[in-house]
Amino acid sequence: MTGPTHIxxxxxxxxxxxxxxxxxxxxxxxxxxxxxxLQLPRMVHAAFVRSPYAHxxxxxxxxxxxxxxxxxxxxxxxxxxxxxxxxxxGTLTHLQGLxxxxxxxxxxxxxxxxxxxxxMVVAQNRALAEDxxxxxxxxxxxxxxxxxxxxxxxxxxxxxxxxxxxxxxWERLVDAGDVDTEFNRGDVTxxxxxxxxxxxxxxxxxxRASVVEFNPSDNTLIYHYSGQAPHMMQAILSKILSLPEExxxxxxxxxxxxFGIKIHLYGDDLATAVAxxxxxxxxxxxxxxxxxxxxxxxxxxxxxKGRMAVxxxxxxxxxxxxxxxxxxxxxxxxxxxxxxxxxxxxxxxxPYAIDNYRAKGxxxxxxxxxxxxxxxxxxxxxxxxADGLLESAAHEIGMDVVEIRRRNLFKDNSYPTSSAAGMxxxxxxxxxxxxxxxxxxxxDSLRKDQExxxxxxxxxxxxxxxxxxxxxPSPMFYGIGxxxxxxxxxxxxxxxxxxxxxxxxxxxxxxxxxxxxIAQVAAGVFGVNIDRVKVTTGDTATTPYGGGxxxxxxAGIGGEAVLLAANALKEQVLDVAGTILQCARESxxxxxxxxxxxxxGAERISLGELGRLVYYRGNELPSDVSPxxxxxxxxxxxxxxxVFTNGAxxxxxxxxxxxxxxxxxxxWAVEDCGRVINxxxxxxxxxxxxVQGIGxxxxxxxxxxxxxxMLNASMAxxxxxxxxxxxxIHIAHIETPTKTSVLGAKGAGEAGTGGAPxxxxxxxxxxLRPLNASIYQMPMTPQRILxxxxxx
Amino acid sequence: xxxxxxxxxxxxxxxxxxxxxxxxxLVDFLRNSLGLTGSHVGCExxxxxxxxxxxxxxxxxxxxxxxxxxxxxxxxxxxxxxxHQRAVDLQAAFKRNNALQCGFCTPGMMASALEYxxxxxxxxxxxxxxxxxxxxxxxxxxxxxxxxxxxVIGERAAK
Numbered sequence: 001m002t003g004p005t006h007i008x009x010x011x012x013x014x015x016x017x018x019x020x021x022x023x024x025x026x027x028x029x030x031x032x033x034x035x036x037x038l039q040l041p042r043m044v045h046a047a048f049v050r051s052p053y054a055h056x057x058x059x060x061x062x063x064x065x066x067x068x069x070x071x072x073x074x075x076x077x078x079x080x081x082x083x084x085x086x087x088x089x090g091t092l093t094h095l096q097g098l099x100x101x102x103x104x105x106x107x108x109x110x111x112x113x114x115x116x117x118x119x120m121v122v123a124q125n126r127a128l129a130e131d132x133x134x135x136x137x138x139x140x141x142x143x144x145x146x147x148x149x150x151x152x153x154x155x156x157x158x159x160x161x162x163x164x165x166x167x168x169x170w171e172r173l174v175d176a177g178d179v180d181t182e183f184n185r186g187d188v189t190x191x192x193x194x195x196x197x198x199x200x201x202x203x204x205x206x207x208r209a210s211v212v213e214f215n216p217s218d219n220t221l222i223y224h225y226s227g228q229a230p231h232m233m234q235a236i237l238s239k240i241l242s243l244p245e246e247x248x249x250x251x252x253x254x255x256x257x258x259f260g261i262k263i264h265l266y267g268d269d270l271a272t273a274v275a276x277x278x279x280x281x282x283x284x285x286x287x288x289x290x291x292x293x294x295x296x297x298x299x300x301x302x303x304x305k306g307r308m309a310v311x312x313x314x315x316x317x318x319x320x321x322x323x324x325x326x327x328x329x330x331x332x333x334x335x336x337x338x339x340x341x342x343x344x345x346x347x348x349x350x351p352y353a354i355d356n357y358r359a360k361g362x363x364x365x366x367x368x369x370x371x372x373x374x375x376x377x378x379x380x381x382x383x384x385x386a387d388g389l390l391e392s393a394a395h396e397i398g399m400d401v402v403e404i405r406r407r408n409l410f411k412d413n414s415y416p417t418s419s420a421a422g423m424x425x426x427x428x429x430x431x432x433x434x435x436x437x438x439x440x441x442x443x444d445s446l447r448k449d450q451e452x453x454x455x456x457x458x459x460x461x462x463x464x465x466x467x468x469x470x471x472x473p474s475p476m477f478y479g480i481g482x483x484x485x486x487x488x489x490x491x492x493x494x495x496x497x498x499x500x501x502x503x504x505x506x507x508x509x510x511x512x513x514x515x516x517x518i519a520q521v522a523a524g525v526f527g528v529n530i531d532r533v534k535v536t537t538g539d540t541a542t543t544p545y546g547g548g549x550x551x552x553x554x555a556g557i558g559g560e561a562v563l564l565a566a567n568a569l570k571e572q573v574l575d576v577a578g579t580i581l582q583c584a585r586e587s588x589x590x591x592x593x594x595x596x597x598x599x600x601g602a603e604r605i606s607l608g609e610l611g612r613l614v615y616y617r618g619n620e621l622p623s624d625v626s627p628x629x630x631x632x633x634x635x636x637x638x639x640x641x642x643v644f645t646n647g648a649x650x651x652x653x654x655x656x657x658x659x660x661x662x663x664x665x666x667x668w669a670v671e672d673c674g675r676v677i678n679x680x681x682x683x684x685x686x687x688x689x690x691v692q693g694i695g696x697x698x699x700x701x702x703x704x705x706x707x708x709x710m711l712n713a714s715m716a717x718x719x720x721x722x723x724x725x726x727x728x729i730h731i732a733h734i735e736t737p738t739k740t741s742v743l744g745a746k747g748a749g750e751a752g753t754g755g756a757p758x759x760x761x762x763x764x765x766x767x768l769r770p771l772n773a774s775i776y777q778m779p780m781t782p783q784r785i786l787x788x789x790x791x792x
Numbered sequence: 793x794x795x796x797x798x799x800x801x802x803x804x805x806x807x808x809x810x811x812x813x814x815x816x817x818l819v820d821f822l823r824n825s826l827g828l829t830g831s832h833v834g835c836e837x838x839x840x841x842x843x844x845x846x847x848x849x850x851x852x853x854x855x856x857x858x859x860x861x862x863x864x865x866x867x868x869x870x871x872x873x874x875x876h877q878r879a880v881d882l883q884a885a886f887k888r889n890n891a892l893q894c895g896f897c898t899p900g901m902m903a904s905a906l907e908y909x910x911x912x913x914x915x916x917x918x919x920x921x922x923x924x925x926x927x928x929x930x931x932x933x934x935x936x937x938x939x940x941x942x943x944v945i946g947e948r949a950a951k
Contacts, residue, residue, distance in 0.1 A: 020887050020888060020890075021887065021890065024886070024887045024890070024892060024895070025883070025887065026895075027892055027895030027898050028874065028882075028883040028886050028887060028892065028895075028898055028902065029830070029870070029871070029874035029875070029883065030828075030829075030830020030831070030869065030870030030871045030873075030874055030898075030899045031830065031871075031874075032829075032830070032895050032896070034829075034832070034896065036823075036829075036833070037823075037829035039824075039827070125824075127813070127815070127816075202930075203928075203930060204894075204896075204930060205832070205834045205840060205842055205894070205896040205897050205928060205929070205930055206832070206834070206894065206896045207834075254894070254895060254896075255894060256832070256894045256895070256896030257893075257894040257896060257930050257931055258894075259930070288836060289834070289835040289836060289837065289840075510893075510894055511892070511893030511894030511895060511931050512893065513890075513893075680890050681890060684890045684893065684931075684932060684933075684936055687932065687933035687935055687936070688893065688930075688931045688932050688933045689933075690933060691932075691933035691934070692930070692933075714835075714837060714839075715834075715835040715837065715839035715840055715928070716837060716839050720928055720930070721933075721934075722925045722926075722927075722928060722934075723920075723921040723922075723924040723925045723927070723929075723934040723937070723938070724918075724921045724922050724924075724925035725925075726921070726933060726934050726935070728917070728935050728938075729933060729935060752933075
């Protein structure tokens with residue numbers, strides 16, 4: 001698609017400028033509106049009794065004492081919800097063969113992970129609800145827990161769901177070219193490693209939170225939602241609660257971080273909606289931090305056996321991976337828990353021209369908290385495996401790690417093209433990104449420094465990654481699989497009587513700056529000062545229908561819808577202006593809130609005057625003129641399943657061989673996300689993403705005992721990146737706009753999280769290499785590094 | 793069951809008299825009883841820093857202090873920092889540097905940053921990082937927050 005590119009170089013074109021976020025002022029003054037800030041008349045508060053066992057039968061639930069406790073409104077068990085809830089199944093038809101049993105909001109006969117909600121207590125306040133939770137007596141008959149994914153399919157392992165013959169949830173095989181022949185050639189060097197990626201989780205600072213109102217007089221439900229996809233929630237609540245979709249309104253105000261954590265349906269949130277419906281009054285539920293750790297989705301937890309064959313001149317001839325992941329006892333609804341493994345298979349080695357590729361993915365059920373899509377789904381695994389093998393191979397054949405990339409990356413003039421796994425690529429710049437990175441980080445000087453440091457007994461390492469990121473997904477991501485998840489987004493742009501623009505959009509804000517870039521695009525394309533643009537997002541009653549913000553799609557898809565709508569409104573306004581001014585509309589344009597003569601720039605009529613004339617004094621217009629000062633447009637990606645971006649990153653680290661601690665000295669990222677709408681916001685997305693990747697690489701792990709107890713479910717025990725340990729992160733851009741839209745923007749939200757772990761793994765191994773040690777397990781904790789060094 | 797106690801304190805310059813359950817923590821009291829929802833609850837065990845506020849001149853965790861312990865105290869929350877002149881430059885620097893994304897850590901982060909700046913902290917990036925290392929931010933990666941603090945220290949020094 002090509003379009004009116006002149007919109008990008010008008011004087012007040014805001015696209016490409018680091019505009020400050022107008023909504024930040026509220027937040028720095030403590031005037032945010034998060035779900036837990038909401039107080040409603042007659043609102044009551046929920047708390048949950050959760051399973052202390054990873055796997056057990058429920059033999060008895062005694063709620064009598066709890067029901068008599070002070071301030072108690074209601075106590076619900078799973079069976080109490082059976083008349084109100086249609087069970088839901090977290091599968092997608094395009095992940096052929098993926099299976100998962102139906103779920104209910106609360107456990108009914110058995111519990112299948114520690115933390116699964118069993119009983120809901122509703123009381124006048126949260127403290128009283130928690131008091132009563134302590135009085136609920138549940139008798140469990142413990143069963144053997146299936147925790148280790150590696151033994152989940154063995155014949156003597158208990159089967160979690162009796163309806164199935166084993167614990168397998170899904171498997172997929174990709175087989176392109178002739179892998180076996182290439183590995184068996186005598187003239188190639190083969191490297192193989194087993195990579196372990198720990199379970200970790202999102203740790204959004206604002207925990208999951210729901211306030212649900214039900215009004216029986218008109219059968220309507222309002223869900224105050226801390227999440228990313230309001231229309232998806234509307235559709236799935238309608239289906240599960242058997243309420244007409246139009247009777248459900250989802251409102252998301254400020255959201256205190258999400259990162260994919262808050263885009264799924266959780267039993268406790270659903271129970272909150274059911275309780276509101278039964279009690280006919282607002283119910284609030286906010287997870288506490290312990291509940292977050294044992295019930296927010298976890299992610300990663302992959303074991304990947306990988307091997308790569310390279311020729312002596314550095315050409316990759318074959319790549320093979322075998323990915324195993326455990327997803328907990330169910331596939332999460334509605335996006336399923338199959339996507340991360342699927343992405344690992346799709347994306348491993350995707351930056352490189354590889355003809356022979358085989359990838360096997362196996363997903364098993366286990367008695368741990370559920371796993372699902374979290375920021376950079378699958379990418380950190382795919383990138384670390386491919387680039388970990390590649391740098392290992394480079395050292396085996398004695399080639400520099402930059403040079404081996406030069407010889408294998410897709411050439412910048414080779415697009416459109418496809419990877420061995422069938423991913424379609426266009427408008428990428430791998431070679432340019434790599435060269436820019438090498439220059440940006442001063443690679444040659446760093447190598448010299450590394451050598452000098454080694455002479456002093458200091459072990460520094462340099463690691464790189466070349467990467468792709470899935471952004472701007474088409475309906476091929478979820479819609480094709482039967483999920484009520486929109487891949488298109490809409491924007492309505494309206495000119496008000498005062499000459500201000502109002503934009504409502506179906507994409508959502510969780511701090512990325514969504515509302516800001518919407519205003520930038522609308523103001524620039526239409527021709528008003530950005531101060532005169534107001535934006536509404538996050539409300540199904542007032543925004544066009546659309547998917548929301550996830551999979552790095554907000555700017556690329558939602559932004560394009562705004563561009564199209566603003567452009568359409570501009571045409572409509574110029575039609576009206578032509579009539580009013582009795583001149584050819586083609587002779588007019590709009591600049592800074594004024595209709596001007598396109599040739600001379602002379603002011604003809606202000607938008608305020610035009611608006612007042614149309615709205616208040618229509619009598620002055622010819623009777624056959626019906627001005628429409630509002631336009632709505634929708635946009636979806638049609639040409640490709642996904643719009644890939646690419647980037648190259650590098651880490652510089654120092655490993656203390658006595659303590660196993662790693663200091664990150666520097667980090668560089670070169671990112672090509674197409675047209676950059678707001679450079680500051682993009683940089684900050686990448687920085688935040690890199691730091692989340694650092695978390696996965698060095699700190700974050702949900703540690704489980706053999707019997708399925710999460711052992712570090714508090715912020716004192718689960719390590720997250722804090723300010724003191726983080727490096728400054730240097731960012732550079734390449735802008736290769738995607739041809740799939742006029743705006744040309746691709747996503748940037750997940751690149752850092754997807755790429756950083758690979759660069760860090762390579763950097764640590766580069767530092768350890770002279771010590772004859774290596775590590776392929778994340779997080780790379782001091783203990784694991786000392787173990788790799790043979791010190792413990 | 794919990795007993796209750798009468799407390800009297802000053803919050804953002806206003807005198808407040810309330811009867812509170814003795815087990816009620818300070819941040820819940822401010823949020824739920826006084827409607828001061830700017831202080832956020834992130835972990836409820838003193839680790840994340842989202843509820844950082846000033847009590848009698850010291851920055852404390854509102855989740856680790858009981859409301860009854862604040863009897864007789866003078867408390868300033870983000871709402872107080874925001875509406876009085878004490879943090880206007882810091883707010884502007886946070887906006888300019890995009891030192892916030894979702895905004896949930898921001899009230900506590902700004903309180904800790906203000907503590908550093910007002911104590912005469914120098915524009916040393918690692919010292920600032922060390923000082924802010926009790927405040928968790930999942931969004932920014934911290935660099936822009938450090939940038940904002942460095943700028944404010946420079947601006948105040950130039951005055």
